[in-house]
Amino acid sequence: MLLSEHIFPAHRTEFVVELPQAAPSLVLGYGDQGLSDLAIGRRLAIGNGILTCEDDEQAWARARASEGDKGGAAARACLDMVDLKHRFLPELVSMEKIASYCLTEPGSGSDAASLVSQAVLEGNHYVLNGAKAFISGGGDTDVLIVMARTGGSGPSGVSAFVVPSTLEGISFGRKENKMGWNSQSTRAIKFENVRVPAENLLGKEGEGFKIAMRGLDGGRINIATCSVGAAQGALEACYTYMLERKQFKQPLASFQALQFKYADMATHTVAARQMVRLAACKLDAGSADASTYCAMAKRFATDLGFQVCLEAQQLHGGYGYLKDYPLERLVRDTRVHQILEGTNEIMRVIIARQLLEKGADVR
Numbered sequence: 566m567l568l569s570e571h572i573f574p575a576h577r578t579e580f581v582v583e584l585p586q587a588a589p590s591l592v593l594g595y596g597d598q599g600l601s602d603l604a605i606g607r608r609l610a611i612g613n614g615i616l617t618c619e620d621d622e623q624a625w626a627r628a629r630a631s632e633g634d635k636g637g638a639a640a641r642a643c644l645d646m647v648d649l650k651h652r653f654l655p656e657l658v659s660m661e662k663i664a665s666y667c668l669t670e671p672g673s674g675s676d677a678a679s680l681v682s683q684a685v686l687e688g689n690h691y692v693l694n695g696a697k698a699f700i701s702g703g704g705d706t707d708v709l710i711v712m713a714r715t716g717g718s719g720p721s722g723v724s725a726f727v728v729p730s731t732l733e734g735i736s737f738g739r740k741e742n743k744m745g746w747n748s749q750s751t752r753a754i755k756f757e758n759v760r761v762p763a764e765n766l767l768g769k770e771g772e773g774f775k776i777a778m779r780g781l782d783g784g785r786i787n788i789a790t791c792s793v794g795a796a797q798g799a800l801e802a803c804y805t806y807m808l809e810r811k812q813f814k815q816p817l818a819s820f821q822a823l824q825f826k827y828a829d830m831a832t833h834t835v836a837a838r839q840m841v842r843l844a845a846c847k848l849d850a851g852s853a854d855a856s857t858y859c860a861m862a863k864r865f866a867t868d869l870g871f872q873v874c875l876e877a878q879q880l881h882g883g884y885g886y887l888k889d890y891p892l893e894r895l896v897r898d899t900r901v902h903q904i905l906e907g908t909n910e911i912m913r914v915i916i917a918r919q920l921l922e923k924g925a926d927v928r
């Protein structure tokens with residue numbers, strides 16, 4: 566299985582076979598229904614960012630999805646960014662090509678606007694130099710969406726580019742040895758005098774940071790959805806286990822302490838799901854406060870999702886610690902949801918800024 570072998574599903578057709586609902590919903594989303602964040606948050610849409618989904622019946626598929634998500638999230642972000650008529654979009658949607666989202670650098674993580682990679686226009690090419698860190702799917706994806714500096718300091722000096730990953734001068738670091746998300750590669754990337762065609766600039770020069778942040782709104786819904794899917798999978802594992810496992814001559818389900826715990830886990834999962842759907846609706850509708858709600862949903866769902874998985878592991882006793890059961894992996898995989906796509910501290914920074922500086926009304 567791809568997961569246990571720590572293999573990234575670079576051959577997309579294999580992955581689509583494993584997750585059969587994915588491709589149709591994605592293609593429908595692009596061709597007929599519009600790219601609805603709510604719809605993709607509820608379906609299984611590979612390459613459009615949501616690899617975890619509520620409609621999927623199998624917790625294992627959810628788990629696999631949550632691990633593999635980030636490459637999809639990158640692609641989702643790319644779809645947000647790339648002009649619909651752009652030549653890369655059809656292949657990204659059909660999954661003939663997948664993309665990585667390249668914002669983070671060794672010296673700029675949470676403070677992404679301080680990035681130092683540079684792109685200098687020379688004739689009809691930009692010459693790209695710099696380094697990126699923690700790039701999901703790096704080395705396995707076909708296209709890199711790279712944010713680099715074309716102007717002065719700060720966000721207004723940043724531009725975004727679509728960069729085919731085979732261009733000369735691009736090199737990839739080793740596959741990072743991670744706590745979870747092991748079927749997906751995470752690598753550093755170096756750019757040394759990479760000649761990117763000028764037509765691969767997304768939007769205009771200086772719009773790159775705005776484009777990158779817009780991509781992150783959808784990415785945050787994706788990650789939050791992965792947490793909800795993982796929590797749902799953990800709940801289902803507990804349901805079966807609590808009825809089957811007996812101690813003191815009674816099933817675990819008969820102990821009130823565990824009933825209360827299970828009730829809270831289910832309540833938290835439902836609350837997180839509602840929060841994510843509200844944010845997705847706001848993003849779909851183009852609401853002015855969509856970014857605030859995406860940040861809230863990401864913070865809330867990823868914290869609760871991880872907590873539910875942790876509690877589910879505890880409820881499984883020693884068996885929860887074994888790789889034979891899904892819980893240990895759900896715990897490892899959901900942990901990173903609190904860190905990436907902007908840490909949950911940064912989500913609080915975004916929310917607090919809107920509330921305290923801009924007087925946002927959340928009624």
Ligand SMILES: Cc1cc2nc3c(=O)[nH]c(=O)nc-3n(C[C@H](O)[C@H](O)[C@H](O)COP(=O)(O)OP(=O)(O)OC[C@H]3O[C@@H](n4cnc5c(N)ncnc54)[C@H](O)[C@@H]3O)c2cc1C
Nearest residue numbers: 666667668669674675699700701904905906907908910911
């Ligand atoms: C598995 C994985 C996959 C990733 N995939 C991608 C990818 O595909 N593309 C990409 O561009 N990036 C990716 N990232 C990078 C990720 O987005 C960053 O790790 C994240 O934004 C945090 O940056 P940092 O690691 O540099 O931490 P830092 O920014 O150094 O933060 C360190 C700590 O300080 C806290 N902190 C920082 N500033 C503040 C503040 N102002 N107030 C309060 N607390 C603060 C942070 O919350 C954190 O706890 C990935 C990371 C991981 C682990």
